[in-house]
Amino acid sequence: MEYLKKPAGFPESFMWGGASAAFQYEGAWNEDGKSPNIMDMIPPHEGMADTHVTSDHYHRYGDDITLMKELGLKGYRFSISWSRILPNGRGKVNQEGIAFYNKLIDKLIENDIIPVVTLYHFDMPYCLKEEYNGWASRKILDDFSEFCEVVFKAFGSRVKYWLTINEQISILFYPKFTGSSPEDEKDDIWRYRMNHNFSLGHAIAVKLCRKYVPGCKVGPVVGWNVSYPATSKPEDSLASYNRDVIQGYSIFDLYIQGKYNPSFWSYLCDRGIQPEFSSGDKDLLKEGRPDFIALNYYRSATVKYAFLESREIKHQYNLSGKKGNITYPLRPGAYQECKNDYLEVTDWDWAMDPAGFRLTLRKIYDRYELPIMITENGLGAYDVLDDAGTINDEYRIQYLAKHIKAMKLAIQDGVEIFGYHPWSFMDLLSTSNGFSKRYGFVYVNRTENDLKDLRRIRKKSFYWYRNVIKTNGEIVD
Numbered sequence: 001m002e003y004l005k006k007p008a009g010f011p012e013s014f015m016w017g018g019a020s021a022a023f024q025y026e027g028a029w030n031e032d033g034k035s036p037n038i039m040d041m042i043p044p045h046e047g048m049a050d051t052h053v054t055s056d057h058y059h060r061y062g063d064d065i066t067l068m069k070e071l072g073l074k075g076y077r078f079s080i081s082w083s084r085i086l087p088n089g090r091g092k093v094n095q096e097g098i099a100f101y102n103k104l105i106d107k108l109i110e111n112d113i114i115p116v117v118t119l120y121h122f123d124m125p126y127c128l129k130e131e132y133n134g135w136a137s138r139k140i141l142d143d144f145s146e147f148c149e150v151v152f153k154a155f156g157s158r159v160k161y162w163l164t165i166n167e168q169i170s171i172l173f174y175p176k177f178t179g180s181s182p183e184d185e186k187d188d189i190w191r192y193r194m195n196h197n198f199s200l201g202h203a204i205a206v207k208l209c210r211k212y213v214p215g216c217k218v219g220p221v222v223g224w225n226v227s228y229p230a231t232s233k234p235e236d237s238l239a240s241y242n243r244d245v246i247q248g249y250s251i252f253d254l255y256i257q258g259k260y261n262p263s264f265w266s267y268l269c270d271r272g273i274q275p276e277f278s279s280g281d282k283d284l285l286k287e288g289r290p291d292f293i294a295l296n297y298y299r300s301a302t303v304k305y306a307f308l309e310s311r312e313i314k315h316q317y318n319l320s321g322k323k324g325n326i327t328y329p330l331r332p333g334a335y336q337e338c339k340n341d342y343l344e345v346t347d348w349d350w351a352m353d354p355a356g357f358r359l360t361l362r363k364i365y366d367r368y369e370l371p372i373m374i375t376e377n378g379l380g381a382y383d384v385l386d387d388a389g390t391i392n393d394e395y396r397i398q399y400l401a402k403h404i405k406a407m408k409l410a411i412q413d414g415v416e417i418f419g420y421h422p423w424s425f426m427d428l429l430s431t432s433n434g435f436s437k438r439y440g441f442v443y444v445n446r447t448e449n450d451l452k453d454l455r456r457i458r459k460k461s462f463y464w465y466r467n468v469i470k471t472n473g474e475i476v477d
């Protein structure tokens, strides 16, 4: 599927990495002064693991970094838990929290691994939800600024790559990630007020990063993917564009151009769900223009037109881990997602689509012309530890190989990509599917509810990815 004849490769300095997020792998949820965050307080689905121990990285970070070194990682993406640093959301700094991240960052640097740090990955301190309903209130902006300032001052001399908000769109579409109450979730005004506040939070983080971290590179993490029209009916193409706008450009435009996308703004006003602007918001949004875009990509979507009179279907997860148990979302007047018969899906019904990855990258780059770092991409699967003590995750190798090739083609197409952090370095807690849906190169020996010995075991994909890194992206078929 070459578009140009001359092959391109990965730049010499390409940052091959791995990714994670605090609430999904640190564990130690109530240790050393950390207070609960909203993710700690969501009751897990029946039979699934909670956030309390996860991969126990908090206690095993040293050995984990030794494994990262062995894998050959050049960069590593992780997030800082707000409630470990500021247990009250603001005010007194928890020095034990600072000490943990100091040790982690120092050890990464000692091992020549560049730290890439996310400020906000779904885990607001729970006390702020109780106090003023979190991101639904503008009060969060002062507290988030304080958190950013503390973190930049503590770690900014050693960390130069910063990510602001992780997947604002997921936070909106899966409101449990906001610590919301069921009454709120019915209310779209609430949803888009939060969207506005998150965008302001991003801009504040960018400004503070530039103030406190000389030489920094800062960007938002956007979870977005292309969609295909289900048929060649013009209405379906319109539906696909509607999805581009509502799930993608609406957020990119706020982050990068500092303004609401015109047709997205019309959509909000038409439904009476547009947020209120306070004085200064317009200027602040403009000041949030990032240095790069961080992209999370797992799957593509396919859509057909949905009439205005149709009944809305909210976004939902396949909780059973059995193919076919998915309910596709529908937005009246805009689009309905549906199955794509040309694409294989995972056990959780995510459509695997490397060509869609390339197309997503091109669409973003053509429109915004900012360098891109991939901060998540990977395959969630049921891995099996066999009697010989090995994990033969050939399916993951196949998935990643095809996506790395697609990324290489996107570079050849002219897209500037400077890093790739597959999700995830090691097994960790899924956002909605417990510990059975695994993504790592390193197996963590536990089940949903039996912690066993939490031993780390290298999967087949570990050795494979090590060679990809060593050869700067060569994929052997």
Ligand code: BGP
Residues within 6 Å of the ligand: 021, 024, 166, 167, 170, 223, 296, 376, 380, 423, 429, 430, 431, 432, 433, 437
């Ligand atoms: C992204 C999140 C991650 C991660 C990943 C996989 O949306 O940023 O935190 O979990 O998706 O999703 P899941 O865990 O639901 O399989």
